[in-house]
Amino acid sequence: MNHLASQLVLVPVILPLLGAGLCLAFGRSARAQRIISIVTLSIVVVAAGALLWRADQFGPQAVNVGGWPAELGISLVADRLSALLLVVSTVVTLSVLLYSFGQGIVEFGRDTPLSVFHPTFLVLSAGVSAAFLSADLFNLFVGFEILLAASYVLITLGGTEARVRAGTIYVIVSLISSVLFLISIAAVYAATGTVNLAALPERIAALPEPLQLVLQLMLLLTFSIKAAVFPLSAWLPDSYPTAPAPVTAVFAGLLTKVGIYAIIRVQTTVFPDQPLRTLLLCAAILTMVVGILGAVAQSDIKRLLSFTLVSHIGYMLFGIALATEAGYAGAIFYVVHHITVQTALFLVAGLIEYRTGTTQLDRLGGLARAAPVLAVLFFVPAMNLAGIPPFSGFLGKLALIQAGTESGDWLAYSGVGAGLAVSLLTLYAVAKAWNRAFWQPRDEHVDDDVPSTGALHPGQNTVTEDKVLRLPRGMALPTLALVAFSVALTVAAGPLIGVSQRAADELVERTPYIDAVLGDVP
Amino acid sequence: MSVDLALIIAIGVLVACGTTLVLERSLTRILVGFVLLGNGVNLFFIVASGPPGAAPIVGASDERMADPLPQAMALTAIVITLGVTAFGLALAYRTWQLEGHDDVQDDVEDALVIRRAERDDTSASFDEVDESLPEEEGADLPAVDDEVTRENDEDHESPDDGDPR
Amino acid sequence: MRSARRSVVFEVVTRLVFHAVIIYSIYIMLVGHYEPGGGFAGGLIAGLALMVRYLVGGRKELDAAAPVDAGLVLGLGLAVAALAGLLPTLLGGGVLQSAIIDIPLGPLGELHLVTSVFFDIGVYLVVIGLALDVLRSLGGGIDQHVADEDEAVGV
Amino acid sequence: MITLLTAHLVAAAGAPALVRLLDRRAFLVLALVPAACFAWLLPQVVAGDLVTQDVEWVPGLGLDISLRLGEVSGPFSLLVTGVGALVLFYCGWYFKPGDTEIWRFSAVFTAFAGAMLGLVLSDNVYLLYVFWELTTVLSYLLVGHNPERRANRRAAMNALLVTTLGGLAMLAGLVILHLTSGSPLLSEIVANPPEATTAVQVAVALALVGAVSKSALVPFHFWLPGAMAAPTPVSAYLHAAAMVKAGIFLVAVLAPAYADLAWWRPVLVTLGLVTMVVGGLRALRQYDVKLLLAYGTVSQLGFLTLIASIGTRSAAVAGLAMVVAHALFKSTLFLVVGIIDRSAGTRDLRDLSGLWRLLPWPFAAAVVAGASMAGIPPAFGFVAKEAVLASIEDLGTDTGAGWGVVALGGIVVGTILTVAYTARFVWGAFATKADVPPCDIMRRSPWFVVPPVILAAASIVAGFAGPWFTEILGRAGEAYPAGAHELELTLWHGVNLPLLLSLTTIVLGIALFVARRPVAAVQHALTDRLPMPDAEQSYYAVVRGVERVSIELTGRVQRGSLPFYLGTIIVVLALVPGSMLVRAFALREGELRLDFADRPAQVVVVALVVVAAIAAVRSRRRLRAVLLVGVTGYGTAMLFVLHGAPDLALTQVLVETFLLVTFVLVLRRLPPFFSERPFTADRWVRVTAGVVVGGVVAGLALLTAASRTAEPIGPRFAEPAVSYGGGYNIVNITLVDIRAWDTLGELSVLVVAATGVASLIHLLTDRAERITRVPADSG
Known part of the structure; x- marks a missing residue:
């Protein structure tokens, strides 16, 4: 039993891959695919939970793949940070899967080949987990590639004009970031002779200082593209919103966070001295501010949410940039919070689209009266996103503000100020959306010369009068579950902040992770 | 360790050409550029593997063997490039099928915001301030404004209470 | 590919050579542990063989060469590879751990079997699946689109 | 105490169901919750017990549920629950039977009452903020109760933004106070205030921004009158006992520790006075009696903040008394307005006439409450105002501060205005006006009148x-x-x-009311001549400014163009790691050891690759470009062979061939030439970018490869590859064994890419669409 428990680390990657293989092999039966996906992801959720428990109790869980000793082979390591993110990401993935079943009745049956969705979705989940568990730069690259390849397929699902157009931008930018990642890895290997995260710090430290900085900057640049850090963020709002709702939701929740994770991991493990604090802080502040101003400018709920996503990446980066224990803890908690709430919001946007046929604000209206359940489902996560207490968004913000204030230099204070201002602007942006979509009567005349996108695609998105009165339960329940999960993050915030802080401890201390990678695990 | 300048030149040229092509609009051109970039990166891995040596097959030769790890990594990268390029080609074909060309288009929603910026406009969801504010005594209020004043009350159940006088 | 452009001689030759190439590709896959080769190279050779069949004879020829669904090959390949990783774990080893088994074959000597060959088989299958899928889509699929258009224009 | 809050929460959660069951009478049940809380709190507050309660919540952030029923929070909590219970009771008759919106209203309002109670009971600074913001959000929903009207939506948004803005400033202040004092408990911070360093002073100032915005002081006063878009019971509660009192509560809590800061009194007294006068003047000009009261509240809030900020013993007590008095009379008056509205169908004082006869009980209640507001004995308002005047008279002797005279003068002016608008209210709402026909009224249930009468009676009894x-x-x-x-x-x-001042204000106030026409004319003339800075207009200008900035900025950075985005990446690459790379070269010690042309074959291949790559860039034919790229690929494979990588070379050749065929399969459908577009002016920009990136990458390769000091781990694979991996081809052993995990990932990439290709080509639905568009293309 103990042997199997030690192999738990593998489950979140290998099981979905097996499931994906089986799904493809049995592509003819939609029912079989559903059962495989649900069973697989449910087991993965349980495994991730167990992993978190073990990582918190006994320290980082490591496995040497194939029994090869650490530096030669590949180690998979789940410390508290990885395990925590695994738990959240798998829960979110499972909810989105269930939601997609609910939507499947409506959309996938008609528009998209169902046999593509399930295996790809499972591979995506495996890729995210693989990235969280990698203890090796090249392996991290492979994890990224898995999730990116799956995301290319998902974002162009159905192959409509808008999706192909948006997907192309996404694919090419991601390809370039992958090339940069490969270049960075080759450079790291050329200079140090290894790509193992635990072996790297020592070897990097032996290099001349400017070269260290070059390597660090290359890696940061790569991850920043994936995490959508300003000025490398503009691709995101163009590409995410057009995908099908569950796809957008899972992308928004997870993909950028993998980039954030990679930044945290590499910064803390490989480059423990923080020579780039100023640069990172500036990037964080700019990301927050530019992102949220973008959100204010939007007139479509999905795009608005995409911009808030960019903006709130800035929050996480702020915590990382502070490079203190409190900063990391805040960033980690914020990641957990944001994965949940951002996914939930996109699912709600999907519900709105399903209910009304559009997410264009100037075509929506009166939903508070017409669809009160939808109103509640939108309002709670929207306020959560805006950092309104007592929700987790507030707690994450509070943790970051405290961390920034403790740091006590003017740049950190500016970050705190920017964070507060962004919080207000987030509130403004979502309140505008609420005003328009939920409060304003739909027929209120809007005098506007600039056409909406709806007008650019005549015939598309036309709102039929209360086309469907009831929300499909299959979509609403998973959304509700996720919203409830985000609220549960508030209730359980004490232990959760505790885990985040212990995770941050582990990161700052560094030795537990490095020992786990290099140690002789049977 | 010593570095092979010929390889460095090859890397530089391949990456430069690849980048130039990737910045184009035509999707097939971008993919051609991507393949060039991929070749350049693979050569980088060869540079990273150090000086040339015998093939890393045990017992095949008595010479010092080349470093196998970068080779394995490059091999993985090559195969991944193959997969995504094939996908990219499918995307290019689909673009052509939909639009009659394979050029990457600009985002339409962004164009709307840019147009708003050019017109010094606000966002579409912004309500300009209008006159439906609580009015004050002292101004010579025509009866119409009087109604506007009452806009503020919450009594929505009786919309016909316009003019009780 | 219009039938008029097919070369019957070429078609026959490719059919004859095809099986030899497939066997060679399997050899390349198996020999990977000792010489240049392995699952990728083997799979790609087999894939190229399929490509030649398609180029020579179009969709029908491809279907004749590989009368299976690409998804099945891909899925099986991935599943085999994943199982090759998972099974050792259940047998008490590490994930993807390989064992070296020498099976005595009496007078023929002994078979030196490294279990990672199963993983290589997964690789081989996936690459073939990729080739099949690409040919069915970018090859046969586009042919179909062309045929549809001709039909539409003809009407 | 946590039970009290939970009770509110449960009641709020159950309210919709209750409404479904009982319709509007559900409010009577809901009213029991605050009533019970009131009953539980009353004896403890009277006895002066200090009750505290602590429940751990998020200890890692210092956020725990620490509640404290103390000297200041006691009276406040009684007001919140007492008035809350009566207002909920009143709701049971205010709404029309069968109103379909009250299920939401009842829940939000009950939650609002609970949040307000939590706010005054909080001892933990963050918990205080939690409840503070909860009241903000819930009031947003209440103000937007009838969101069909644009002005209502805007009022809700203004209330939300303004109070959240203040709240966020306050949060920053509270964080600093927590971190400098080491304790998140208000009681401990105030008992042992951290030394008034700059940081602490900034913190206190930030906290006060929160208080000022919440209590609608100048320059944030404009949100409050708009908030009367909420149903009248909400206004009654919000103006009298809740929400706006939060700011005063905070000032009262902080005053013992910080009233002696040099800027505290000047700033708060000035703001209070200005608000008091501005609110009073505006109130005098309203027709809508509800709006009149709303501006009256603004004025009173200035007064209350002023007195709460003084920070002497007598002022503190007088301030609390004034808070109590204000809660009693303001809630009465709003409830009376609700009755008038529901009975006569209008609130415009130009339409109301003769109501004193028709609505005797509301009239009586309004007169009593009005007397309290105007400071006429024997109402409690008079008692409280006398106390305030006395305490300010003492200010000079108590603290030596010179602000007593100013404050006293200001208060007198403000109170005169108060008397005048009170008179205007009572006259406007109830008097029989000669030129207005008497109203027809709809009879209402006698229970409807009970809450205001109770509250009015309380004003007298308290006196x-x-x-x-x-x-x-x-x-x-x-x-x-x-x-x-x-x-x-x-x-x-x-x-x-004080008595003399009171009498003076009453007399002058009534005079002001009597002379209302000339006064209005003067006011009007003055506002026309003197362009006053208008806070509300400035606020809208700011919001609009944010909108404009966001549009302009987003229009600049969000171009929607792929080359632009890739260009950004390249610029960052060149600027950040690129410049550092140059520095690294510059600072390098020792010589770069370069091998050049030691193997002629290599040079030839490299030359071939270089030529093919450049030709591929220049090619305008698709097929040629692809073939040339193939040449670079085969060339790369040769370089692999020369470097000792046969596996890599084999795979590269096979992959290159595979790709070539794939390209050709797609290209047969595309036009033979690339479109003209890329050959325009910005071509050289692209080439430059390419050269820069090529230079950076080549430089990186050169520098990193030349800088290696440690032994690479790759060569260590040889021995275990044979003994543990069971093979001789190390690269293959690496792929399927040592790093098989990577290979597994790679396989999934291939699988997914293949499915992706299939999914883009074999689409189920677009067949018809495709066929229809073809003739248009070919024609």
Whole structure:
């Protein structure tokens, strides 16, 4: 039993891959695919939970793949940070899967080949987990590639004009970031002779200082593209919103966070001295501010949410940039919070689209009266996103503000100020959306010369009068579950902040992770 | 360790050409550029593997063997490039099928915001301030404004209470 | 590919050579542990063989060469590879751990079997699946689109 | 106490169901919750017990549920629950039967009451903020109760933004206070205030921004009158007992520790006075009696903040008394307005006439409450105002501050205005006006009138219960040093300065009301001549400015163009790691060891690759470009062979061939030439970018490869590859064994890419669409 428990680390990657293989092999039966996906992801959720428990109790869980000793082979390591993110990401993935079943009745049956969705979705989940568990730069690259390849397929699902157009931008930018990642890895290997995260710090430290900085900057640049850090963020709002709702939701929740994770991991493990604090802080502040101003400018709920996503990446980066224990803890908690709430919001946007046929604000209206359940489902996560207490968004913000204030230099204070201002602007942006979509009567005349996108695609998105009165339960329940999960993050915030802080401890201390990678695990 | 300048030149040229092509609009051109970039990166891995040596097959030769790890990594990268390029080609074909060309288009929603910026406009969801504010005594209020004043009350159940006088 | 452009001689030759190439590709896959080769190279050779069949004879020829669904090959390949990783774990080893088994074959000597060959088989299958899928889509699929258009224009 | 809050929460959650069951009578059940809380709190507040409760929540952030029923929070909590219960009761008759919106309203309103109670009971600074913001959000929903009207939506948004803005400033202040004092508990921060360093002063100032915005002081006063878009019971509660009192509560809590900061009194007294006068002047000009009261509240809030900020023992007690008085009379008046609205169908005082006869009980209640508001004995408002005047008279002797005279003068002016608008209210709402026909009214249930009558009666009873209040409210003063006089709340102090001032204000106020026409003319003329800075207009300008900035900025950075995005990446690459790379070369010690042309074959291949790559860039034919790229690929494979990588070379050749065929399969459908577009002016920009990136990458390769000091781990694979991996081809062993995990990932990439290709080509639905568009293309 103990042997199997030690192999738990593998489950979140290998099981979905097996499931994906089986799904493809049995592509003819939609029912079989559903059962495989649900069973697989449910087991993965349980495994991730167990992993978190073990990582918190006994320290980082490591496995040497194939029994090869650490530096030669590949180690998979789940410390508290990885395990925590695994738990959240798998829960979110499972909810989105269930939601997609609910939507499947409506959309996938008609528009998209169902046999593509399930295996790809499972591979995506495996890729995210693989990235969280990698203890090796090249392996991290492979994890990224898995999730990116799956995301290319998902974002162009159905192959409509808008999706192909948006997907192309996404694919090419991601390809370039992958090339940069490969270049960075080759450079790291050329200079140090290894790509193992635990072996790297020592070897990097032996290099001349400017070269260290070059390597660090290359890696940061790569991850920043994936995490959508300003000025490398503009691709995101163009590409995410057009995908099908569950796809957008899972992308928004997870993909950028993998980039954030990679930044945290590499910064803390490989480059423990923080020579780039100023640069990172500036990037964080700019990301927050530019992102949220973008959100204010939007007139479509999905795009608005995409911009808030960019903006709130800035929050996480702020915590990382502070490079203190409190900063990391805040960033980690914020990641957990944001994965949940951002996914939930996109699912709600999907519900709105399903209910009304559009997410264009100037075509929506009166939903508070017409669809009160939808109103509640939108309002709670929207306020959560805006950092309104007592929700987790507030707690994450509070943790970051405290961390920034403790740091006590003017740049950190500016970050705190920017964070507060962004919080207000987030509130403004979502309140505008609420005003328009939920409060304003739909027929209120809007005098506007600039056409909406709806007008650019005549015939598309036309709102039929209360086309469907009831929300499909299959979509609403998973959304509700996720919203409830985000609220549960508030209730359980004490232990959760505790885990985040212990995770941050582990990161700052560094030795537990490095020992786990290099140690002789049977 | 010593570095092979010929390889460095090859890397530089391949990456430069690849980048130039990737910045184009035509999707097939971008993919051609991507393949060039991929070749350049693979050569980088060869540079990273150090000086040339015998093939890393045990017992095949008595010479010092080349470093196998970068080779394995490059091999993985090559195969991944193959997969995504094939996908990219499918995307290019689909673009052509939909639009009659394979050029990457600009985002339409962004164009709307840019147009708003050019017109010094606000966002579409912004309500300009209008006159439906609580009015004050002292101004010579025509009866119409009087109604506007009452806009503020919450009594929505009786919309016909316009003019009780 | 219009039938008029097919070369019957070429078609026959490719059919004859095809099986030899497939066997060679399997050899390349198996020999990977000792010489240049392995699952990728083997799979790609087999894939190229399929490509030649398609180029020579179009969709029908491809279907004749590989009368299976690409998804099945891909899925099986991935599943085999994943199982090759998972099974050792259940047998008490590490994930993807390989064992070296020498099976005595009496007078023929002994078979030196490294279990990672199963993983290589997964690789081989996936690459073939990729080739099949690409040919069915970018090859046969586009042919179909062309045929549809001709039909539409003809009407 | 946590039970009280939970009870509110549960009631709020159950309210919709209750409404479904009982319709509007559900409010009567809901009213029991605050009523019960009131009943539980009353004896403890009277006895002066200090009750505290602590429940751990998020100890890692210092956020725990620490509740404290103390000297200041006691009276506040009684107001919140008492008025809350009566207002909920009133709701049971205010709404029309069968109103479909009250299920939401009932839940939000009950939650709002609970949040307000939580706010005044919080001892933890963050918990305070939690409830603070909860009241903000819930009031947003309440103000937007009838969101069909644009003005209502805007009012809700203004309330939300303005109070959240203040709240966020406050949060920053509270964080600093927590971190500098080491304790998140308000009681401990105030008992042992951290030394007034710049940081702490900034913190206090930030916290006050929160208070000022929440209590609608100038320059944030404009949100409050708009908030009367909410149903009248909400206004009654929000203006009288809740929300706006939060700011005053905060000022009262912080005053013992920080009233002696050099800027505290000047700033708060000035803001209070300005608000008091501005609110009073505006109130005098309203027709809508509800709006009149709303501006009256603004004025009163200025007054209350002023007195709460003084920070002497007598002022603290007088301030609390004034808060109580204000809660009683303001809630009465709003509830009366609701009755008028529901009975007569209008609130415009130009339409109301003769109601005093038709609505005798509301009239009586309004007169009593009005007397309290105007400071006319024997109402409690008079008692409280006398106490305030006395305490400010003492200010000079208590603290030596010179602000007493100014404050006193300002208050007198403000109070005159108060008397005038009170008179305007009572006259406007109830008097029989000669030129207005008497109203027809709809009879309402007698129960509807009960809450305002109870509250009005309380104003009178309290007026006679001065000594009792002195004792209860006096405890709050004990945190301050004793002043010149021991303050006593009573109807009769003997003839002294406060009494004389009171009489003066009453007389002048009535005079102002009587002369209302000329006064209005003067006011109007003045506002026309003197362009005053208008806070509301400035606020809209700011919001619009944010909108404009966001559009302009987004229009600049969000171009929607792929080359632009890739260009950004390249620029960052060149600027950040690129410049550092140059530095690294510059600082390098020792020589770069370069091998060049040691193997002629290599040079030839490299030359071939270079030529093919450049030709591929220049090619305008698709097929040629692809073939040339193939040449570079085969060339790369040769370089692999030369470098000792046969596996890599084999795979590269196979992959290159595979790709070539794939390209050709797609290209047969595309036009033979690339479109003209790329060959325009910005071509050289692209080439430059390419050269820069090529240079950076080549430089990186050169520098990193030349800088290696440690032994690479790759060569260590050889021995275990044979012994543990069971093979001789190390690269293959690496792929399927040592790094098989990577290979597994790679396989999934291939699988997914293949499915992706299939999914883009074999689409189920677009067949028809495709066929229809073809003739258009070919024609």
